[in-house]
Amino acid sequence: xxxxxxxxxxxAGNEKCQFSLVQxxxxxxxxxxMRYTHDxxxxxxxxxxxxxxxxxxxxxxxxxxxxxxxLRRIAVNCSLKVIKTMYEVHTLEEAAxxxxxxxxxxxxxxxxxxxxxxxxxxxxxxxxxxxxxxxVIEGYHHHEIATMLNITESTxxxxxxxxxxxxxxxxxxxxxxxxxxxxxGS
Amino acid sequence: xxxxxxxxxxxxxxxxxxxxxxxxxxxxxxxxxxxxxxPLFWWxxxxxxxxxxxxxxxxxxxxxASSFNAPALPPSDNQNQIVATIDHHPANQADNKSFxxxxxxxxxxxxxxxxxxxxxxxxxxxxxxxxxxxxxxxEEDPIQPETLTTPAPESVAEFRSQEAVSFLKRIDPTIAHxxxxxxxxxxxxxxxxxxxxxxxxxxxxxxxxxPLKSLTAESNVPTETFALRKTGEKSLEGLQAALYARLQRPxxxxxxxxxxxxxxxxxxxxxxxxxxxxxxTQGIISITVSQTGDTITTIxxxxxxxxxxxxxxxxxxxxxxxxxxxxxxYEKDFESWAIGAEAGVYFNLALASKGKILNxxxxxxDVKSAAAFKSSLGISxxxxxxxxxxxxxxxxxxxxxxRFIPSAFNTQGYxxxxxxxxxxxxxxxxxRF
Numbered sequence: 001x002x003x004x005x006x007x008x009x010x011x012a013g014n015e016k017c018q019f020s021l022v023q024x025x026x027x028x029x030x031x032x033x034m035r036y037t038h039d040x041x042x043x044x045x046x047x048x049x050x051x052x053x054x055x056x057x058x059x060x061x062x063x064x065x066x067x068x069x070x071l072r073r074i075a076v077n078c079s080l081k082v083i084k085t086m087y088e089v090h091t092l093e094e095a096a097x098x099x100x101x102x103x104x105x106x107x108x109x110x111x112x113x114x115x116x117x118x119x120x121x122x123x124x125x126x127x128x129x130x131x132x133x134x135x136v137i138e139g140y141h142h143h144e145i146a147t148m149l150n151i152t153e154s155t156x157x158x159x160x161x162x163x164x165x166x167x168x169x170x171x172x173x174x175x176x177x178x179x180x181x182x183x184x185g186s
Numbered sequence: 187x188x189x190x191x192x193x194x195x196x197x198x199x200x201x202x203x204x205x206x207x208x209x210x211x212x213x214x215x216x217x218x219x220x221x222x223x224x225p226l227f228w229w230x231x232x233x234x235x236x237x238x239x240x241x242x243x244x245x246x247x248x249x250x251a252s253s254f255n256a257p258a259l260p261p262s263d264n265q266n267q268i269v270a271t272i273d274h275h276p277a278n279q280a281d282n283k284s285f286x287x288x289x290x291x292x293x294x295x296x297x298x299x300x301x302x303x304x305x306x307x308x309x310x311x312x313x314x315x316x317x318x319x320x321x322x323x324x325e326e327d328p329i330q331p332e333t334l335t336t337p338a339p340e341s342v343a344e345f346r347s348q349e350a351v352s353f354l355k356r357i358d359p360t361i362a363h364x365x366x367x368x369x370x371x372x373x374x375x376x377x378x379x380x381x382x383x384x385x386x387x388x389x390x391x392x393x394x395x396x397p398l399k400s401l402t403a404e405s406n407v408p409t410e411t412f413a414l415r416k417t418g419e420k421s422l423e424g425l426q427a428a429l430y431a432r433l434q435r436p437x438x439x440x441x442x443x444x445x446x447x448x449x450x451x452x453x454x455x456x457x458x459x460x461x462x463x464x465x466x467t468q469g470i471i472s473i474t475v476s477q478t479g480d481t482i483t484t485i486x487x488x489x490x491x492x493x494x495x496x497x498x499x500x501x502x503x504x505x506x507x508x509x510x511x512x513x514x515x516y517e518k519d520f521e522s523w524a525i526g527a528e529a530g531v532y533f534n535l536a537l538a539s540k541g542k543i544l545n546x547x548x549x550x551x552d553v554k555s556a557a558a559f560k561s562s563l564g565i566s567x568x569x570x571x572x573x574x575x576x577x578x579x580x581x582x583x584x585x586x587x588x589r590f591i592p593s594a595f596n597t598q599g600y601x602x603x604x605x606x607x608x609x610x611x612x613x614x615x616x617x618r619f
Contacts, residue, residue, distance in 0.1 A: 015217070022213050030205035047207065051216040105192050114203050117196050136193050137200050168189055 008068060011057050022051055026066065029075045035133055037080035038122070049078040076138060078129070080148060105171040123170055128163035135160050196330045217460070218545045229536065234429075234446060237476070241386070245619055250572075321377075387618045389583060395424040395610025397451045402603045410547050412602055414457065419544070424451035426610060427549025440516045447509040447532060449608070451540075454501055459548045460496040467491070505595060507563060509534050517574065524574040528585075534563035537595065559595050568593040575618070581616040 001009075003018050009017025033043035033138075053074050060078055061070055112120070121129055134140045134148070145156040399421045403412050425447040434441030472485035513530020539559040545551035553559060570587030589608040596604045 005617040017215055018217075022216065023209055026207045026209055026212055027204035028202070030199075030207040034205050035200065035203075043205070044207070044212075046210065048215045051212070056218070105187055105189050112195065112199065114199050117199055121196075137197050164189070167192075171189075171192065 003067060004098060007058070010055065011164075018055060021054070025071055026051075029071060030069070031091075032072055032075045032138075033079045033082075035118075035137075036076065036130065037083055042082050043079070046075065046082045047077040049081070050075040053078065072138060076134065077148065093150065105168065120167070124163050124166055128159055128166060131156055131159045132163040194212075196403075197230075206510070219573070224529065230446070241619070242278075262442070288376075290558060308605060315530070343440075364587070382434065385434050385436050385618070387434070387580075387616045389428075389430040389432065389614045389616045391428045391430060391583070391585075391612050391614030392424075393426040393428075393585075393610050393612030394598075395426055395449065395451075395587075395589075395608040397421045398607045398609065400454075400603075400605045402605075404599070404601050404603055409601060411544055414547060415455065415544050418457060419453055419455045421606075422452040422454055424449055424608060424610065426450070426612065430614070432515070432616075435584075439518060440514060443511070443515055443528065444509055444511045447511050448506065449509070450504055450506045451606070451608075453474055453506050455500050455501050455544055455550070457544065457548075457550075458496070459499065461493060463493045463495050464491070465491040499545070500552075501542040503539060503543050505552050505559065506538040507532075508536045508538075508542075511568070522576065524581075526572045526574060528572065528587075529569040530567070532566045532568060532589065534566065535557050537561055537563050556600075557597055558600055560593075560597055563595065564592060564593050566593075571613070580618055583612075583614040583616055585612045585614070586610070 001017070003024075006017045006020045010021055022180040026047065028172060030047050033046040033050070034040070037043045037046055040114070052072065054071055057074075061067065115155075121132065124132060129143060130149070134145045135142070140148070142153045142156040142160075149156070200551050238554050240423050348393030388550045401416050401419070403409070407615075408416075426447070428447040429446060430443050430445035432441055432443045467489045468486060469489045470484055471487040471489065472483070473481060474483040476482050509532035511530055511532050513528050515526050515528035537560055539553045541553055542550035543553045543556055545556060566589060568587055568589040570585050572583050572585030574581045576582075587608075587610055589610075591606055591608075594605050597600055
């Protein structure tokens with residue numbers, strides 16, 4: 001069944017189309033929920049909420065923009081709601097921002113498995129991890145992240161910068177790199 | 187490798203990541219629950235049924251409670267006669283004032299008895315049980331009213347309390363002593379339940395009404411169908427059934443009434459149709475013959491035969507209304523009958539139509555297919571007069587009622603504005619609780 005047909009059916013309350021929608025997007029949205037909640041059960045809760053909200057508000061989807069993007073946004077919101085994290089306010093010198101954008105990292109990181117990336121990202125503090133995910137992976141702008149997390153735009157920007165600095169630090173850590181090289185080699 | 191490239195790698199790797207999930211379990215959790223929409227009637231009848239059941243339960247409970255509180259006494263007892271007089275006196279059911287008036291003789295006896303109860307020590311009460319029986323006989327009453335020190339009961343509740351004491355004392359003086367103490371602690375028993383704040387009655391009713399129809403054309407140029415309906419469509423008798431619940435304050439002349447009302451009227455249409463039927467056959471229409479008698483030419487062609495077909499056909503359609511009435515009534519009691527007036531509104535719950543209606547000069551169509559009638563009439567008014575006569579445990583009610591329906595029965599744009607006013611006679615029976 002085509003996506004447009006599924007959306008149309010869901011808008012009309014067709015159960016078959018709703019099931020198709022669940023089938024088509026459940027695994028990808030589960031991955032999104034897992035990334036934010038780090039817990040299988042919490043991720044399931046968030047996923048359920050995602051689909052319930054999607055069916056409830058599908059009439060508001062006008063067809064402009066990616067439908068998957070619309071769903072992912074709901075999934076992110078639901079996941080954040082589930083974990084109910086408090087975000088600290090960070091202040092950072094403007095000069096420090098993006099200081100490491102052009103930093104060199106070992107080439108071995110260009111071919112990392114998903115699990116390894118997750119292990120790496122999990123070493124970030126939670127607030128940095130969430131903002132990194134929202135900005136880098138989901139592609140949200142800072143003003144959107146600020147609204148979603150109820151923080152200021154500058155806080156979002158500063159936290160992302162901290163996350164990047166931390167990641168560069170981790171990546172440049174020789175021990176970690178060596179372990180990864182050994183794993184790739186084996 | 188630049189850090190920015192690393193970020194791109196991370197993004198592309200995680201953006202399309204998938205996690206295993208139990209689809210069946212997820213679907214059962216997110217599956218939208220079906221809304222079970224029930225029609226308005228369902229709710230109305232359910233509400234009515236629940237109210238009726240609650241009322242019946244309440245009445246049943248009251249019946250058993252009153253049976254328990256007022257056990258039968260030996261017929262020889264004078265006290266019992268007083269109780270019986272109070273309980274069955276017709277005025278007792280009318281209002282509290284007449285109740286007190288009617289119990290004046292009884293109060294006189296109770297004054298005397300009460301004097302003994304209050305002026306005698308508890309031990310002596312046991313021995314004066316026989317004396318009580320003597321007191322209740324008016325001719326042999328040894329105690330003069332002047333000697334009484336206890337004031338006569340001023341309220342019905344007080345009277346009941348005193349009556350309960352004397353009643354128990356007569357059955358068993360020992361019990362009476364203890365019960366007297368208990369009863370003096372502001373305990374009110376037994377209750378006759380005659381001083382309720384509201385009185386309720388149920389009236390099932392059936393009736394006949396005459397629908398007064400007005401049929402006008404929606405446009406200035408009436409159609410042929412409209413003209414035929416105007417002359418040939420006849421309203422038949424209307425039938426009505428209703429169940430009313432009335433609430434009235436005891437002693438008050440007015441009250442409110444509500445319930446469920448159903449009415450059904452029929453329309454009959456006799457149609458005299460007449461049309462020309464054409465039959466075409468192929469045949470010889472011309473033959474040319476020579477002088478010698480030989481056929482020269484034969485021309486074949488259509489032979490058209492016209493015949494006029496006339497006849498009479500008949501069709502019916504019914505209109506049923508389901509209404510929720512709300513009215514005020516006022517009634518005046520006379521010796522053995524009462525006259526009343528009522529006025530109120532009907533909230534139409536639904537208008538149902540069934541049957542066939544004239545569609546053209548020669549044929550009928552199903553009313554539903556024609557979408558001829560509305561599904562609801564809105565609010566209409568009614569007023570009437572009634573006569574009430576006691577019969578058995580309740581009252582027989584004969585009423586004359588008129589109903590004014592301001593809105594048309596037809597859907598807008600149908601071409602005809604069909605309005606009705608009803609005038610009818612109804613017969614009901616009032617069950618009082």
